[in-house]
Amino acid sequence: MAIPVYQKISDDIRTQITHGFISANNALPSENTLSSQYNVSRMTVRKALNVLVNEKYLYSVPGKGYFAKKIATDKYLFTFDELEVIKGKNKESRLMEVDIIKPNAELIYQLNISPDKRVVVIKHLLYSNKKLAAYDIKYIPYFTGIPIVEKEINYITFPEIIANRTSMFDIHRKISIRMDMPSNEISTLLKINTHDPVFIIEQKILDQEGSPIGWGQLYCHYQNCLIEGDSVIGE
Amino acid sequence: MAIPVYQKISDDIRTQITHGFISANNALPSENTLSSQYNVSRMTVRKALNVLVNEKYLYSVPGKGYFAKKIATDKYLFTFDELEVIKGKNKESRLMEVDIIKPNAELIYQLNISPDKRVVVIKHLLYSNKKLAAYDIKYIPYFTGIPIVEKEINYITFPEIIANRTSMFDIHRKISIRMDMPSNEISTLLKINTHDPVFIIEQKILDQEGSPIGWGQLYCHYQNCLIEGDSVIGE
DNA sequence: GAGTGGTCTAGACCACCAA
DNA sequence: TGGTGGTCTAGACCACTCG
Structure with missing residues (x-):
């Protein structure tokens, strides 16, 4: 067989979910029941169920069982960086200015730094x-000791x-x-x-904490900007 | 131990990747090597590696090994539906009109239907x-035999x-x-x-084929619309 | 206490890849 | 040919849930 057993099982269960035979928040048969039904070991069933958990079709509760998820219909994946949002071909960025400044109130708030x-x-x-x-304008807190290297400022993202x-x-x-x-x-x-409107795409970068x-x-003139995305199965 | 062994291993390897000790597209030690190193069975190592594959940190090539992925820095997840993009509280939608029309050229092209x-x-x-x-305006091909039920037209998404x-x-x-x-x-x-600009959020729904x-x-007045998203680890 | 999912083991066979 | 990952098994112990 080209298709592994666990994949057949996960395909089967996925179909049951997408066709509504298993409705949201309803329990599936237990792992042991499924392993009898499909005549495979429990580990193979677990592998099949794990696939569907990763695909967000199922979630499991220890001591209780597996349940079908209610799907989210409002998740979209967008791929873009500073250059990608601009329409057209032959896109390039040119460094305009680099400076070290005293932060104004907005910057103090946005970067959560002290005024000095x-x-x-x-x-x-x-x-x-x-x-x-x-x-495009970017603000980064200045840490003395960490030099601003040419490599950094020439990059755009x-x-x-x-x-x-x-x-x-x-x-x-x-x-x-x-x-x-x-x-x-x-x-x-x-x-x-x-009075020509502009697109404003604002980014904030946060560390692990x-x-x-x-x-x-x-800032992009309204006729030069287009943003596209695709639906994904949500959390 | 509260933390399972496989999770300790995947945490360990993930740290090695994020800290640059394992660089992109470089091979990891083999499953057997890792199972000796960590003194666990091969299946436990596989479980740990599988976690990282699902998290997009690793990919595997049969017969060769596991490799660290170069991460994408341009993926964002957006959550929104028709009501969510509008600023403010107490949002509601009211049905304005339902009609069955002959498609114009744009509709024939967009819905890929015949003019009749x-x-x-x-x-x-x-x-x-x-x-x-x-x-908000939506177009759906009219299939004779499938009635348009009230339920449908009252929904907004x-x-x-x-x-x-x-x-x-x-x-x-x-x-x-x-x-x-x-x-x-x-x-x-x-x-x-x-001359007041509008946001235009265009959706196209496609079936499996x-x-x-x-x-x-x-269509949303420019002051009433805000769209927000978060970065995700990409494909 | 019986059933559930979560973890882990030790072994087996396979297809694939490289030297 | 030897090493790699991919699949699958049979069994074990645990923590959790629920009646």
Whole structure:
């Protein structure tokens, strides 16, 4: 047989769930019952059930049994970085400015730092087909002793910039998408009208303890931005 | 011990990966080597490795070994439905109109149907704190014989509407977010200015074969919409 | 106390890969 | 050919749940 036994079993049970024969939060037969039904060892049944647990179709409760999950219909997976949100081909980023500044109230709040701490500002302009498309600004708390290397500031995405400060596995990123009219500064930079709306994609980078280690916004003229995602089976 | 052996092993290996001791695409010691090192059975090692495979830290190649994955830094999970994207509390949707229409060229293309087929149109107005916030329009191919039940048209989210036509597990949804100036129709409906931009959240529902079974847009005044997501460890 | 899932073992056979 | 991961078995002990 090409298809392993445990996969046949998990396919079978998955079908029963998707076709409604096992409804949400109802118990499945026990592992021992299933191993008799399918004439396989208990470990094989466990392997099959484990597949479905990983696929979020089932959850198990020790001492009770396995239950079908009510599926979430509102989960989407988006893949994007600073350059990906811009429409068009031949996208590139150009470093505009790097500076070390005293934080204002907003920065003190967002990065949760003391007012006497300094903050590194990295500004990029993003181009699509040689045309200006977006403006990106990032703030990172400045730690004396950790030099700002050229490698960091030339990168455009946050994980790359922060990579040599902490492990990429240890960070968490929160992202929000909204829309607004540009400030005078933004409209001047992007060479657009003050009543031309801009996409604002805001990112906050948190370390393992949930403390902010980066904050930034991408401003993009409304016609230059498109964001796409796909549904996934949820938690 | 409270912590099972396999979890200690997977924690150990995960730490080695996140701290860079095992770099991307490098092979791990074999299962047999690990079972000697940790003094456990091969099945326990496999359990530990399986955890990390499910967490996307590792992948395995039959006949070769286990390898650390290069992590993706650009994956985000978004949770939202038609009501969730609107800012504010006390959100509700009100059915505005249901109709069966002849499809125009756009609909024929988007739903991939023949021009003589009919299409069900469902229009909703969405309110936040009793104030009009968004306009939602959905198109579903009309199948004679399948009645449009009241249950369907009163729901606001696509999965709910389509639920009794097909299993929710069998559908896939593609979503795109963009921004534009409203048409006259949209600006009139939302009672906004024609030069006030709107968020457009477009959804396409596909069945298992990838054929469209639903298409819709949500139009939301730019100040009423906020979309948030969190990073996830990618594929 | 009987049944449940959670963990762990020791062994077996297979297909695949590389030298 | 020897090592790798992939599958599967039969049995064991545990903690948990529920009547």
